[in-house]
Amino acid sequence: MPVQDLQGKQVWQRNTGRESISHWIIWLIGVAIFAYCWQKISNSTTWFFVWDAPRIADDIWTRATPPRWEYIAQLGEPIWDTLNIATLGTIFSLILAVPIAFLAAHNTTPSKFFVRPIALLIIVSSRSINSLIWALLLIAIIGPGVFAGVIAIAIRSIGFCAKLLYEAIEEIDQTQVEAITATGASRWQVMAYGIVPQILPAFAGIAVFRWDINIRESTVLGLVGAGGIGLQLSSSLNVLAWPQVSLILLVILIAVIISEWVSAKVRGAII
Amino acid sequence: MLRLEKLEKTYKTGDQALKSVQLLVPEGQVLALIGPSGAGKSTLIRCINRLVEPTSGKVYLGEVELTSLSSNNLRRERRRMGMIFQEYALVERLSVMENVLSGRLGYVGFWRSFLRRFPQSDVDEAFRLLERVGLAHMADKRADELSGGQRQRVGICRALIQNPALLLVDEPTASLDPKTSRQIMRLICELCKERGLAAIINIHDVALAQMFVQRVIGLRFGAIEFDGPPEGLTPEVLTTIYGEEDWEATIESVDDDSDIMVTK
Structure with a gap:
């Protein structure tokens, strides 16, 4: 009042x-809660290490520079593996994500009460587990190597791609679908003429976006033994070969920049 | 040709859109369906080709009863009913030619249509139709590059290439300017005459309807309130269809043949 x-x-x-x-x-x-938490954290922190941090960082920096340039000869193959893991993983995930997206979108699903929840469950479960964890599981199942990485990336990406794609399907202009239906077209023809042309730009955008993300994700998969440049990164870290680590980070950075440039170009061309 | 018997539609929300509609459309007759928004005009048209499933009643197209058909047989009958839409409903990202040819989807198999390998006779017919509506030079353009009037012409071609016996036309002029509206209405009516097609044109512009059709049906709250020649639309009749309003200006414009339209 x-x-x-x-x-x-x-x-x-x-x-x-x-x-x-x-x-x-x-x-x-x-x-009060903030002050209490602050005190708790402060008590369990070894402040010596924190005050020491700038000096250690500086130390690592001086050890890591200059990068060991001649090591580049051994990085060509791993970075190529990494790119392949990302690309093949994205392609596999798209092949699986498209039908799942059609089953999950409420305007194309064959059954709202049975098929749609299953499709949504697949999407959620694929999205809820990080690709690093998928890779750990898959290495146990199919052994270490590039293939485990490809599958881990593919499984992780299905949910992401299917979710964005089914949202695109749900947002299509329904009158275009009506118009194609009214000509006497079959269910599949309605899909090919009424729906696919409308979601094609979204599909292409999702594909390059996910590919771009997957390049970054696949660089770390090697840390758990799933192939790619991460393998070199972890072995260099283990032997404290800082000049090699800095070179690997540089190579990853360049790969990511290139992938981002490519995906920006592709998206610009489609939309 | 087309016979509706006690056609009813009640939506899930409980709105009764059509109340026992009886209608007989003879071969080659062009009729206009007028009525206020929400009177059930669009529902009526969509119940005929079952884009909307009627709740009860029967629809006869020639001898075939449509409401009880299986989905395969329904597809075959839909080929005989061309439909033209308010917002054109072209597939925006396909070319004009693909849009026109999509009218043949009921006649060709999936893979042929998917690979865009339509029979040459269909392509010839598509060119003839585009020529007829004055868009032959646009065949390769994407549909979203066209103006409203041009898009509606493509929509007309798509409906006609089905080789239909009946045209279902849903507000063909609602998104067009007055001049283009007249041209489109004239085109539709000419083509119906040329090919001896019956047509149900759902339209809310009374003056435009009076100008072009032989018969007018007035719909109000899902029931037919008026059925007669366009001259029969007196102020009293319009009041029963639309409610109280000054109707003189609307009716006068029938005699006035200039391109400036006086509506409502």
Whole structure:
């Protein structure tokens, strides 16, 4: 009741008295919790290491520079593997994501109560587990190597691609579909003429976007033994070969920049 | 040619869009369906080719009863009913030619249509139709590059290449300017005459309807309130269809043949 009548005068305040007191109390509780947490964290931190951090970072920097350029000869194949893991993984995931997306979109699903929940479950479960964890599982199942990496990337990407694609399918202009249906077209023809042309730009955008993400994800898969440049990264880290680490990071950076440039070009060409 | 018997549609929301509609359309007759928004015009048209499933009643196209057909037989009958839409409903990212040829989808198999290998006779017919509506030079353009009037012409070609016996036309002029509206209406009516097609044109521009058709059906709350020649649309009749309003200006414009339209 911000408007009050005080001796014939209309007074307006943002909050009533009781509201402002409760706001103050809420703020007080918040600050108290923050102070308590701060103290807890502070007690369990070895502050010596924190104060020491700049010196250590500087130390690593001097050890890592200059990069060991001649090591580049051994990086060609791993980075090529990494690119292949990302590309093949994306292609496999798209092949599987397209039918799942059609089953999940509520305007194309054959059954809202049975098939759609299953498709959505596949999407959610694929998205909820990180590709590094998928790779760990798959290495146990199919052994270490590039193939495990490809499958890990593919499984992780299915959910992402299918989700974005089914949202695109749900947003299509339904009158175009109606028009094709009205000509006497079959169900598959309606899909090929009424739906596919409408989602094609979204599909291409999703594909390059995911490929771009997968290049970054596949660089770390080697850390758990799933092939690619991550393998070199982990072995260099293990022997504290900092000049090699810095060169690997540089190569990854360049690969990511190139992939981003390519995907930007492709997206620009389609839309 | 087309016979509707006690056609009813009740939507899931409980709205009764059509109340026991009886209608007989003879061969080659062009009729206009007028009525206020929400009167059930679009529903009526869509119940005929079952883009909307009617709740009860029967639809006869020639001798065939449509409401009880299996989906395969329905597809075959849909080929005989060309449909033209309000917002053109072209597939925007396909070329004009592909849009026109999509009218033949009911006649060709999936893979032929998917690979765009339509029979040469269909392609010839598509060129003839595009020539007829004055768009032959546009065949390779993408549909979204065309203006509204041009798109509607492509929509007309798509409906006609089906070689239909009946045209279902849903607000063909609602998104067009007055001059283009007249041209499109004239084109539709001419083509119907040339080919002896029956047509149901759902339109909310009363003056335009009066100008071009032989018969007018007035729909209000899903029931037929008026059925007669365009001259029969007196102010009293329009009041029963649309409600109280000054109708003189609307009716006058029938006699006035200039390109400036006076509506409502």
